[in-house]
Amino acid sequence: MSDHHHKETFVTKYIFTIDHKMIGKQFLITGMFMGIIGVFMSMLFRLQIAWPETSFSIVEAFLGSHQQTDGIMNPDTYLALVTIHGTIMVFFVLTAGLSGTFSNLLIPLQIGARDMASGFMNMISYWLFFLSSVVMVASLFVEAGPASAGWTIYPPLSALPQAIPGSGTGMTLWLVSMAIFIASSLIGSLNYIVTILNLRTKGMKMTRLPLTIWAFFITAIIGVISFPVLLSAALLLIFDRSFGTSFYLSDIFISGEVLHYQGGSPVLFEHLFWFLGHPEVYIILLPALGITSEIISTNARKPIFGYRAMIGSIMAIAFLSTIVWGHHMFVSGMNPFLGSVFTFTTVLIAIPSAVKAFNYITTLWKGNLQMNPAMLFSIGLVSTFVTGGLTGLVLGDSALDINVHDTYFVVAHFHLVMGVSALFGMFAGIYHWFPKMYGRMMNKTLGYWHFWITIISAYGVFFPMHFIGLAGLPRRYYTNSNFPMFDDLVEINVFMTIMAIIGGLAQLIFLANFFISIYRGQKSPMNPWNSNTLEWTTPVEHIHGNWPGAIPEVHRWAYDYSKVWDDENDPRHGEYVHGKDFVLQTTPLLDGEESS
Amino acid sequence: MLALFYIFIAVALGVSFWQITRVMNLRSVIATDKDNDTQGKLALGFLAFLYAMMIYCLIAMNVIMLPEASSIEGEHDDNLFNITFWLIGIVQFAMQFLIFYFSYKYRGNKNNKALFYADSHKLELIWTVIPAVTIVLLIGYGLVQWNNIMYVGEDENPIVIEVYSQQFRWDARYAGEDNQLGLGNVNFIKGINTMGVDMSDPNSQDDKQVTELYLPKGKKILFKFRSQDVLHSAYMPHFRAQMNCVPGMVTQFAFTPKYTTEEMRQNSEVIAKTNGINKIRKAKGEDPYVFDYLLLCNKICGASHYNMQMKITVVEEADYKKWLSEQKTLAQVIK
Numbered sequence: 001m002s003d004h005h006h007k008e009t010f011v012t013k014y015i016f017t018i019d020h021k022m023i024g025k026q027f028l029i030t031g032m033f034m035g036i037i038g039v040f041m042s043m044l045f046r047l048q049i050a051w052p053e054t055s056f057s058i059v060e061a062f063l064g065s066h067q068q069t070d071g072i073m074n075p076d077t078y079l080a081l082v083t084i085h086g087t088i089m090v091f092f093v094l095t096a097g098l099s100g101t102f103s104n105l106l107i108p109l110q111i112g113a114r115d116m117a118s119g120f121m122n123m124i125s126y127w128l129f130f131l132s133s134v135v136m137v138a139s140l141f142v143e144a145g146p147a148s149a150g151w152t153i154y155p156p157l158s159a160l161p162q163a164i165p166g167s168g169t170g171m172t173l174w175l176v177s178m179a180i181f182i183a184s185s186l187i188g189s190l191n192y193i194v195t196i197l198n199l200r201t202k203g204m205k206m207t208r209l210p211l212t213i214w215a216f217f218i219t220a221i222i223g224v225i226s227f228p229v230l231l232s233a234a235l236l237l238i239f240d241r242s243f244g245t246s247f248y249l250s251d252i253f254i255s256g257e258v259l260h261y262q263g264g265s266p267v268l269f270e271h272l273f274w275f276l277g278h279p280e281v282y283i284i285l286l287p288a289l290g291i292t293s294e295i296i297s298t299n300a301r302k303p304i305f306g307y308r309a310m311i312g313s314i315m316a317i318a319f320l321s322t323i324v325w326g327h328h329m330f331v332s333g334m335n336p337f338l339g340s341v342f343t344f345t346t347v348l349i350a351i352p353s354a355v356k357a358f359n360y361i362t363t364l365w366k367g368n369l370q371m372n373p374a375m376l377f378s379i380g381l382v383s384t385f386v387t388g389g390l391t392g393l394v395l396g397d398s399a400l401d402i403n404v405h406d407t408y409f410v411v412a413h414f415h416l417v418m419g420v421s422a423l424f425g426m427f428a429g430i431y432h433w434f435p436k437m438y439g440r441m442m443n444k445t446l447g448y449w450h451f452w453i454t455i456i457s458a459y460g461v462f463f464p465m466h467f468i469g470l471a472g473l474p475r476r477y478y479t480n481s482n483f484p485m486f487d488d489l490v491e492i493n494v495f496m497t498i499m500a501i502i503g504g505l506a507q508l509i510f511l512a513n514f515f516i517s518i519y520r521g522q523k524s525p526m527n528p529w530n531s532n533t534l535e536w537t538t539p540v541e542h543i544h545g546n547w548p549g550a551i552p553e554v555h556r557w558a559y560d561y562s563k564v565w566d567d568e569n570d571p572r573h574g575e576y577v578h579g580k581d582f583v584l585q586t587t588p589l590l591d592g593e594e595s596s
Numbered sequence: 597m598l599a600l601f602y603i604f605i606a607v608a609l610g611v612s613f614w615q616i617t618r619v620m621n622l623r624s625v626i627a628t629d630k631d632n633d634t635q636g637k638l639a640l641g642f643l644a645f646l647y648a649m650m651i652y653c654l655i656a657m658n659v660i661m662l663p664e665a666s667s668i669e670g671e672h673d674d675n676l677f678n679i680t681f682w683l684i685g686i687v688q689f690a691m692q693f694l695i696f697y698f699s700y701k702y703r704g705n706k707n708n709k710a711l712f713y714a715d716s717h718k719l720e721l722i723w724t725v726i727p728a729v730t731i732v733l734l735i736g737y738g739l740v741q742w743n744n745i746m747y748v749g750e751d752e753n754p755i756v757i758e759v760y761s762q763q764f765r766w767d768a769r770y771a772g773e774d775n776q777l778g779l780g781n782v783n784f785i786k787g788i789n790t791m792g793v794d795m796s797d798p799n800s801q802d803d804k805q806v807t808e809l810y811l812p813k814g815k816k817i818l819f820k821f822r823s824q825d826v827l828h829s830a831y832m833p834h835f836r837a838q839m840n841c842v843p844g845m846v847t848q849f850a851f852t853p854k855y856t857t858e859e860m861r862q863n864s865e866v867i868a869k870t871n872g873i874n875k876i877r878k879a880k881g882e883d884p885y886v887f888d889y890l891l892l893c894n895k896i897c898g899a900s901h902y903n904m905q906m907k908i909t910v911v912e913e914a915d916y917k918k919w920l921s922e923q924k925t926l927a928q929v930i931k
Contacts, residue, residue: 061598250844253782333847336746366711371635399741441625472833477902484885
């Protein structure tokens with residue numbers, strides 16, 4: 001490997017780079033930029049929900065004259081904001097920003113590889129993601145507004161510009177952006193799979209991989225299985241919109257005329273969409289769970305409890321996730337028998353999820369918890385994952401879903417279980433691997449403030465939200481003031497909006513900490529968290545090829561924390577096996593030491 | 597220009613932050629024993645906050661929730677919901693306790709040693725089997741209810757009513773004497789035939805088109821749903837009923853109303869909720885609210901999605917028959 005002797009220019013080092021570490025950072029920064037847009041949008045529409053007929057100069061400032069009147073946003077704009085908020089957060093922040101960042105950064109480092117299997121494809125993957133972000137942001141500025149049919153873009157609403165203005169150019173750009181995004185995701189995922197299967201260093205058996213890598217691996221597989229289906233759904237929608245086909249449309253009378261579409265069905269789109277849409281939840285969540293497993297184990301100074309059970313449950317969740325999509329469609333008009341089947345498969349996911357939650361808790365038990373910000377965010381993830389996951393038992397049960405379907409109960413559920421949880425996983429990952437990315441450390445005090453304000457405001461927004469859902473309040477209503485039966489929910493909505501604004505502003509603490517630490521943070525030692533995994537054996541200053549000499553050989557699994565001699569008759573009984581509470585994966589076994 | 601102003605404020609905030617952090621000790625990076633102690637205690641404090649919030653929500657928000665189900669099918673739904681809710685509530689309280697109490701109890705200290713405890717098949721078996729059994733029982737009951745609700749037997753002889761959706765209104769069509777709805781298709785929409793009913797179909801003649809639903813108490817109603825433009829969803833929360841209206845197909849849902857509107861207004865839960873609402877409305881100087889059943893649109897359908905509703909009135913069967921006989925048939929309206 002002599003790559004690092006090449007003279008690198010600014011362009012090859014920072015822009016068209018094929019170094020996985022730099023590509024990971026590119027994904028992170030782009031994802032953070034999109035995240036700022038997505039979160040800011042949510043704050044704008046939360047203002048509208050809490051104070052529907054009130055003028056806000058911030059609304060007037062950021063929305064065009066077609067989109068608001070005297071500081072009050074129009075109904076179409078409200079729908080556009082919730083649509084783009086959902087799209088950006090789900091795909092651009094929590095798929096590309098989370099999985100893209102950490103898969104790229106960690107896969108080669110943790111398995112002991114010089115780089116991804118194909119650095120060039122990796123670069124293409126990032127630049128396609130960048131292009132799709134540009135197209136999505138550009139769609140915000142077209143005259144009739146961006147896509148506004150909900151992030152699920154159900155036709156006919158998304159197919160007919162007569163039905164909603166956002167279904168014109170805005171929707172076209174949305175579809176183009178998503179098609180490019182899917183290409184990026186597929187190229188990235190294939191690269192991750194090939195790299196993990198082929199480029200593991202000597203001794204790095206699959207059963208010695210850190211759980212992060214297992215999570216990225218399984219995530220990539222479900223991505224490859226399900227994303228193409230969304231691509232085909234989007235293509236057929238493009239055909240219906242532009243070439244007059246009728247895959248999703250039939251018997252439509254709108255704006256005073258009968259349209260020519262015959263024989264299609266929107267339910268077909270719902271099937272295709274959710275065939276990706278549900279696994280997508282796990283594409284978002286599994287990397288966060290993998291990151292958390294690693295961080296909790298490191299900071300608890302304890303092996304992760306039930307390593308094999310954790311791998312088993314990741315696999316079980318991934319498998320089940322591909323056969324549960326119909327639970328989004330219990331009241332879509334599909335055959336009730338299918339509803340029964342999907343109820344059964346859906347609720348089964350509770351079992352591996354429960355195993356994971358219990359395993360995390362057992363890992364905390366009798367640990368020696370180092371309360372770094374990354375650890376706090378991981379604990380926060382376990383908490384929100386449990387809170388949000390439990391209400392899945394209500395929504396997954398078809399009979400109960402009838403009455404809470406598309407209410408705020410659903411919004412509360414998925415924001416906690418995949419939104420907040422995955423964001424916490426992402427923050428945990430950033431705090432933990434920041435030294436690996438930038439060679440410096442983030443400030444812990446700001447991290448603590450960031451964590452506590454964020455978790456309190458997250459619960460403050462999404463916990464009461466369950467109850468307004470149970471009061472029957474439908475989601476995606478521009479205002480609830482036309483229904484006196486919802487008048488008693490106003491105060492709760494105001495409270496939630498205030499919490500949302502506090503939570504949103506608290507992210508400024510994080511941004512400040514992040515960017516200041518890049519330049520001013522304390523220089524990182526080689527292994528700041530006393531961790532076992534391979535990435536902490538690489539030099540702090542990045543080099544292309546990761547290790548200056550030979551790639552290290554691996555002799556044990558990643559979780560030998562606080563390993564002691566446990567033979568009662570041994571004079572060393574109770575002492576750490578290697579004299580300290582962690583053992584690098586590269587350390588050979590001692591005589592008489594059992595491998596775990 | 598205003599946008600620039602806000603961006604300027606954000607930049608100014610950022611710069612002041614930068615200046616503040618210059619004097620802060622950015623060198624404080626890895627948790628010390630003191631941090632572990634503080635953060636562990638904060639975790640316990642957060643547990644108290646979480647418990648307080650959960651208990652407050654459970655008690656104080658009881659009054660804003662939907663009243664008991666007003667349909668016979670919905671009763672079982674409520675039952676199932678209560679069982680599920682108790683179950684997840686207990687698990688939630690227990691799990692959150694374990695998470696944050698352990699975070700406090702085992703907060704790090706350099707004199708402590710973590711326990712090397714990597715596996716226990718017995719424990720893992722326990723927490724696989726217990727959730728599995730609970731879940732099988734729960735969905736067993738759930739699926740029985742689902743089948744009760746979704747399959748309508750021939751012998752039940754329900755009253756057939758069509759609910760018709762368009763941007764942004766609801767209409768309804770009663771099947772008339774023959775209890776058979778005439779065929780409908782968007783191609784027949786013309787003039788006052790707004791629901792596109794095929795008037796050459798003999799079954800159409802005695803159908804009756806209305807803008808409000810009247811339902812008899814104690815009779816099974818089979819709703820047939822159609823949409824003429826985009827997806828809508830007919831959501832009748834008080835009856836625990838919801839079904840999408842899909843252009844190009846007919847969907848259905850059935851339930852049996854249990855209480856008349858008048859009876860429901862005397863229900864103690866409804867009275868409590870109505871009083872709460874009216875206190876708020878009075879403070880704003882608005883007319884008092886009187887309880888009514890409603891049908892709402894619950895699938896994003898365009899700009900006025902938030903204002904797509906239809907009133908439902910449940911009456912005794914005799915009143916229902918009287919009301920229905922006063923409505924004109926389509927044959928009379930559309931010549």
